[in-house]
Amino acid sequence: MRLDKFICKSTELTRTEAKKLLKSGEVKVNGEVIKNPATQVHENNTITLDNGASEQVLSARSSRYIMMHKPQDTICSNVDEIYPSILHYIEVDKAFDLHIAGRLDADTTGLVLITDDGRWSHNIITPKKDCAKTYRVWLRNSITEDKQAALIEHFDQGIQLQGEKNLTKPAILKIITEDEVLLTITEGKYHQVKRMFAAVGNKVVGLHREKIGAISLDESLEEGQWRYLTEEEINSF
Numbered sequence: 001m002r003l004d005k006f007i008c009k010s011t012e013l014t015r016t017e018a019k020k021l022l023k024s025g026e027v028k029v030n031g032e033v034i035k036n037p038a039t040q041v042h043e044n045n046t047i048t049l050d051n052g053a054s055e056q057v058l059s060a061r062s063s064r065y066i067m068m069h070k071p072q073d074t075i076c077s078n079v080d081e082i083y084p085s086i087l088h089y090i091e092v093d094k095a096f097d098l099h100i101a102g103r104l105d106a107d108t109t110g111l112v113l114i115t116d117d118g119r120w121s122h123n124i125i126t127p128k129k130d131c132a133k134t135y136r137v138w139l140r141n142s143i144t145e146d147k148q149a150a151l152i153e154h155f156d157q158g159i160q161l162q163g164e165k166n167l168t169k170p171a172i173l174k175i176i177t178e179d180e181v182l183l184t185i186t187e188g189k190y191h192q193v194k195r196m197f198a199a200v201g202n203k204v205v206g207l208h209r210e211k212i213g214a215i216s217l218d219e220s221l222e223e224g225q226w227r228y229l230t231e232e233e234i235n236s237f
Helices: 005-012 016-022 117-124 146-156 192-199 231-235
Strands: 027-029 047-050 055-057 067-072 109-115 133-139 171-175 180-185 204-212 226-228
Touching: 005 016, 005 027, 005 047, 005 117, 047 133, 067 231, 109 117, 146 171, 180 192
Parallel strands: 109 204
Antiparallel strands: 027 047, 047 055, 067 109, 067 226, 133 180, 133 204, 171 180
């Protein structure tokens, strides 16, 4: 973890205030004054604030792991833009110090995982981990029964997206009805689900993420509601 972030998790200081504190030379790591905010520190390090008159040993608060049912017309960002950030819904201390592990478009609803543990979220978003994500997709054009088997095979073999050199990784397509499907992908390309269906001549008119890895959206959560993850859910990554 970055030293400035550690200080923020251990105190009520903002990131800007933590950097000023570091610049003043009041922070020590294992007895050595450190001024670089990007210095990586770990749980076994002893980190202290020493202003000459007193010394305080810092202990970071436990990391937070949250599941949220993202509403439509919100964004997965720490900054409001055209639409408000989903972090406004998270009623916890320093909610905007959290980050979203795997974003959704403004018009997409469903499961979002939120944390302040960068190592944990890396296992979700890094392409090397092939973390599966399942979406419920509503389509403009019906997939008639005579075309379903071929389309399932097409998605399994990979889709050629416009502007991309390589095919997508194999995806699992499950037909629910002629205009509703479940799609599981292991990538996170820009607008990937929408672009995959556009590439086969269809259009996504509704999109909802149901699952990330082994974690499924809690059915008791209404849009905009959230809860902390269980230990089992956290450890699944």
